[in-house]
Amino acid sequence: MGRRDESVPVELAGLETRFGALVVHQGLDLEVRRGEALGIVGGSGSGKSVLLSVISLLKAPHAGRLKLFGEEVDMAMSESRLMPLRRRLGVMFQQGALFSSLTVLENVMLPLTEHTRLPALLIEEFARLKIALVGLPREAAQRYPRELSGGMLKRAAVARALALDPELLLLDEPSAGLDPVSAAELDALFNTLRQALGLTLILVTHDLDSLFTVTDRVAYLGQGRVLEVASARDLTESHEPEIARYFGNARAQRFRADA
Numbered sequence: 001m002g003r004r005d006e007s008v009p010v011e012l013a014g015l016e017t018r019f020g021a022l023v024v025h026q027g028l029d030l031e032v033r034r035g036e037a038l039g040i041v042g043g044s045g046s047g048k049s050v051l052l053s054v055i056s057l058l059k060a061p062h063a064g065r066l067k068l069f070g071e072e073v074d075m076a077m078s079e080s081r082l083m084p085l086r087r088r089l090g091v092m093f094q095q096g097a098l099f100s101s102l103t104v105l106e107n108v109m110l111p112l113t114e115h116t117r118l119p120a121l122l123i124e125e126f127a128r129l130k131i132a133l134v135g136l137p138r139e140a141a142q143r144y145p146r147e148l149s150g151g152m153l154k155r156a157a158v159a160r161a162l163a164l165d166p167e168l169l170l171l172d173e174p175s176a177g178l179d180p181v182s183a184a185e186l187d188a189l190f191n192t193l194r195q196a197l198g199l200t201l202i203l204v205t206h207d208l209d210s211l212f213t214v215t216d217r218v219a220y221l222g223q224g225r226v227l228e229v230a231s232a233r234d235l236t237e238s239h240e241p242e243i244a245r246y247f248g249n250a251r252a253q254r255f256r257a258d259a
C-alpha cells in the first residue's frame with residue numbers, strides 16, 4: 001500500500017455517477033486541499049448535491065476513483081472500513097433535516113450516541129459545547145426545531161454536523177432561504193469555525209456573497225465534470241461560455257464592478 005497523502009482530503013478522478021440512464025457525472029476530476037474552503041457551483045441539476053453524496057459515501061459512483069484522506073475508497077468495502085472515514089466528515093444537507101421530534105440538544109447528541117460509547121453525561125457536555133460553538137444561546141438546546149428561527153435552525157444543523165469533530169465539513173446550500181443578514185452571519189460562522197478548528201470546507205452554493213466571503217477556490221460543474229477551478233473572482237471573469245453565462249447576471253456584475 002502506498003503512502004497516504006493526507007494533504008488532499010478528497011481526490012476524485014474520472015468519476016462517473018448515474019441514476020439509471022441519467023448520467024450525472026462523467027470524467028469528473030477534483031482535488032480538495034487540506035484546510036481550504038472550496039466552493040462548488042453550477043447550473044441547477046448539474047450534480048452538485050450528488051457530488052456531495054459521493055464524497056460523503058452515501059452514493060456509490062458508477063466508475064472512477066475516490067480517495068478520502070489519502071485512502072482509496074471502494075463502496076464495496078466493509079462497513080467497518082467505511083465507518084472510520086465517514087466519521088472524519090460532517091455533512092449539512094440542503095434541507096437541514098433536524099429531527100422535529102427531538103430538541104436541539106438531542107439532535108446534536110444523536111451522532112455521538114450512535115457512533116461512540118461515551119457516557120451519556122459526557123455526550124451531553126460535548127453536544128452543549130458544539131451548540132455554544134455555533135453561537136446559539138444556551139436555552140436553544142432545549143428547544144424543538146419548530147421553535148427556532150431560520151438562522152438558528154441552520155446553526156443547529158451545523159452543530160450536529162460538527163458533533164463528531166470532523167476534519168472535513170460538507171455544506172449543501174447552507175444559506176438557502178435565509179435573509180441576507182442571517183446568511184452573512186452564517187458565512188462569518190463558517191470562516192470562524194474554519195480558523196478555529198482547522199476545517200476543510202466544501203460549500204455548494206448559488207449565493208455569490210458566500211462564494212466571495214468564504215471560499216479560496218471555486219469549482220464550476222457543467223457537462224458532468226469540473227469545467228474550471230479558480231478563485232471566485234477569476235471564475236467570474238472566465239471566458240468559458242457556460243461559466244460566463246452563469247456569472248453574467250446582474251449580481252455577479254456587481255462584484256466585478258466592486259473589484
Ligand SMILES: Nc1ncnc2c1ncn2[C@@H]1O[C@H](COP(=O)(O)OP(=O)(O)OP(=O)(O)O)[C@@H](O)[C@H]1O
Nearest residue numbers: 019022024042043044045046047048049050051206
Ligand atoms: N435519488 C435520485 N434518483 C434519480 N435522480 C436523481 C437522484 N438524485 C438526483 N438525481 C438527479 O441527478 C441530477 C443532479 O442532481 P443534483 O441534486 O446533484 O443537482 P444540483 O446541481 O445539486 O442542483 P440544484 O442546484 O438544483 O440543487 C438531477 O438531474 C437530479 O434529478
